[in-house]
Amino acid sequence: MSPSQRWQAAGDGILRWVGSPVDVNCILVRGDRLALLVDTGSTREEGMELRRAVEAGLGGRELVLVNTHAHYDHCFGNSAFPEARIYASEGCVATLQRSGISQRREAAEAFREQNPEFAALLGAAPIVLPNRPVHGEARLDLGGIEVQLLVVGRGHTDHDMVVVLPDLGVVLAGDLVEESGPPALEDAYPLSWPRVLDRMLALGPKLVVPGHGQPVGPEFVARQREQLDQLANWCLGELGVGPQVSQHRVPFPSASLGIALDRAKLDLPLGPSSATADGTPEDSLP
Ligand SMILES: [Zn+2]
Numbered sequence: 001m002s003p004s005q006r007w008q009a010a011g012d013g014i015l016r017w018v019g020s021p022v023d024v025n026c027i028l029v030r031g032d033r034l035a036l037l038v039d040t041g042s043t044r045e046e047g048m049e050l051r052r053a054v055e056a057g058l059g060g061r062e063l064v065l066v067n068t069h070a071h072y073d074h075c076f077g078n079s080a081f082p083e084a085r086i087y088a089s090e091g092c093v094a095t096l097q098r099s100g101i102s103q104r105r106e107a108a109e110a111f112r113e114q115n116p117e118f119a120a121l122l123g124a125a126p127i128v129l130p131n132r133p134v135h136g137e138a139r140l141d142l143g144g145i146e147v148q149l150l151v152v153g154r155g156h157t158d159h160d161m162v163v164v165l166p167d168l169g170v171v172l173a174g175d176l177v178e179e180s181g182p183p184a185l186e187d188a189y190p191l192s193w194p195r196v197l198d199r200m201l202a203l204g205p206k207l208v209v210p211g212h213g214q215p216v217g218p219e220f221v222a223r224q225r226e227q228l229d230q231l232a233n234w235c236l237g238e239l240g241v242g243p244q245v246s247q248h249r250v251p252f253p254s255a256s257l258g259i260a261l262d263r264a265k266l267d268l269p270l271g272p273s274s275a276t277a278d279g280t281p282e283d284s285l286p
Contacts, residue, residue, distance in 0.1 A: 006053050010215045011170050011207045013145070017053055019046055021111075021118055023180055023212050024073040026050055027172050028057070029165065031142025035061040038163050038172050039068055039211070040077030042107075043121040047077025064140065066149065067130050068174025068211065069157045070095040071187075072107045078128035087138065088130035089151040091159025100127040134161060152176070154189035154267065155196035162200060169206035176200065177221055179213025182252055183228060190260045191232045191267040197225035227251045235264035 010016035108123035148164040163172035236242030
């Protein structure tokens, strides 16, 4: 498939490129002066393929990048864009620095059996840290299109950043919203996540582009928020700080519930103020 055929329209003036084998959405928004690429895929090779696809439609615009969060499928393609400004939350930069190498090792290991070729590329992916850390909020003017970068609080991770396009009524949500599968909980804060989606819905988006799967409307986000709220209530009951909720009322696979409960302990008011990822000091990047 030629690079240009990889793009799909994802709303007015917004293009979506879907990674493979991990179905991450990489999103291109073009203003008069700047083009914005949100998330870069899983490997250097995927990043290079994405770069070729982006350059085919750049038309002289400078390209700036955003990583929504520090999971490998959203940022391990950064090395294909060595000269670019790459925006990400301060927490994203710190997480990649602290645990990028251990994450890379674990992700490569997870693919070793089913897709050894991808596992090898993943294991060799250079980790390039975003060079424009965002504290709280930042704004970009692409030329005719305003962009708000919002660090929204604990949800899918402790450092998710969403990209808001107020003129277009669009939010690029990263993995705070998932369409192609249930929300991923491994690094999540299940008790706080529903409030983050409240904040997203309060922006009044007409269209939300998730980190994986098809673009959705606000009603889908509201439904996912309710499901996460049921999960949070179940966790509170299990932790003895809320009424007991039957497991059958929680719309998540039972395998996820143990993970959610462990994560919820980190999210209680009396719990640790911030969870640490599992990187060891010798894994840290300079
Ligand atoms: Zn993620």
